[in-house]
Amino acid sequence: MVVGRFAPSPSGRMHLGNVFSALLAWLSVRAAGGKMVLRIEDLDPDRCRAEYAAQLRDDLLWLGLDWDEEQTPQSQKSADYAAAFENLRARGLVYPCYCSRAQLHAASAPHAADGQAVYAGTCRGLTDAQRAAMTKPPAWRLIVPDEEVSFTDGLQGAYTENLARDCGDFILRRADGVYAYQLAVVHDDAEAGVTQVVRGRDLLGSVPRQMYLQRLLGYPTPEYYHVPLLTAPDGRRLSKRERDLDLGVLREALTPEALVGRLAYFAGLRPTAKPVAARQLAADFSWQRVRRADISVGKPQNCL
Ligand code: GLU
Ligand code: ZN
Numbered sequence: 001m002v003v004g005r006f007a008p009s010p011s012g013r014m015h016l017g018n019v020f021s022a023l024l025a026w027l028s029v030r031a032a033g034g035k036m037v038l039r040i041e042d043l044d045p046d047r048c049r050a051e052y053a054a055q056l057r058d059d060l061l062w063l064g065l066d067w068d069e070e071q072t073p074q075s076q077k078s079a080d081y082a083a084a085f086e087n088l089r090a091r092g093l094v095y096p097c098y099c100s101r102a103q104l105h106a107a108s109a110p111h112a113a114d115g116q117a118v119y120a121g122t123c124r125g126l127t128d129a130q131r132a133a134m135t136k137p138p139a140w141r142l143i144v145p146d147e148e149v150s151f152t153d154g155l156q157g158a159y160t161e162n163l164a165r166d167c168g169d170f171i172l173r174r175a176d177g178v179y180a181y182q183l184a185v186v187h188d189d190a191e192a193g194v195t196q197v198v199r200g201r202d203l204l205g206s207v208p209r210q211m212y213l214q215r216l217l218g219y220p221t222p223e224y225y226h227v228p229l230l231t232a233p234d235g236r237r238l239s240k241r242e243r244d245l246d247l248g249v250l251r252e253a254l255t256p257e258a259l260v261g262r263l264a265y266f267a268g269l270r271p272t273a274k275p276v277a278a279r280q281l282a283a284d285f286s287w288q289r290v291r292r293a294d295i296s297v298g299k300p301q302n303c304l
Helices: 016-031 051-062 078-090 103-104 128-132 181-191 203-218 249-252 254-265 280-283
Strands: 004-006 035-040 094-097 139-142 148-153 157-161 170-173 196-200 223-226
Touching: 004 181, 004 196, 016 035, 016 051, 016 196, 016 254, 016 280, 051 249, 078 139, 078 170, 078 181, 078 203, 103 254, 148 203, 148 223, 157 181, 157 203, 157 280, 170 181, 181 203, 196 203, 203 223, 223 254, 254 280
Parallel strands: 004 035, 196 223
Antiparallel strands: 094 139, 139 170, 148 157
């Protein structure tokens, strides 16, 4: 059976791009007669708020996007992530990193896929004595191999990355004790039996890291579909920070069917933006018809 998921971060109201990904994730599962899981990704206590999580559930249901099961929110699962982390630490696969933000900036090239820094491995070779002399709590990094990790995305096609060259040893636990998204997401997808991950194309470059963790922890690798990003007229992607077309604004201006109709048109699923219910789209959904290139939504007011 196909098991998919919504994995929103409650760090703000959903914007049009988040809703676009959620619609495609839901359609893919419902068209296959599968099961949908909701997981609130509230790992980062500085950015996430309970009100946003409640609002997310309400916004998804307003759109007609339902789920069959809700997983325990990530903020309540640090014991699970700790167990996975300790497993890797006991195998000598992680090490403490004391680098400051400034040091990381100075010593690294940008990650090929998402612009994040490629870690140069500075702290990998510290001796026990050097570690003992450090006075601040460390972040913990996973040692990555110098080998290619490849997979075929259901929408974007073939993708390959050499973790050592393109990414470097990456963080599993921050210095403040918060576990990293990469670790939490592979743990939780495996726990829920997720077979299919549908999410924004900005996360395509995370897949090799997640596949490597899945291999180390004995978790299966799901299928991946990375959907196009929606962009503003100036080419930047829509974001929560800019409060771009968030659901607060959209819900005041549109019916759920009107909004779903526009999203279906952007996706390439319908020839016009005529209103349609999500449930109707599920009847003839096919990934073959979904566009893979990013989509300019034009002037925000055109969507209202
Ligand atoms: N929580 C992530 C986000 O809101 C999505 C993670 C995922 O789908 O793997 O961007
Ligand atoms: Zn370091």
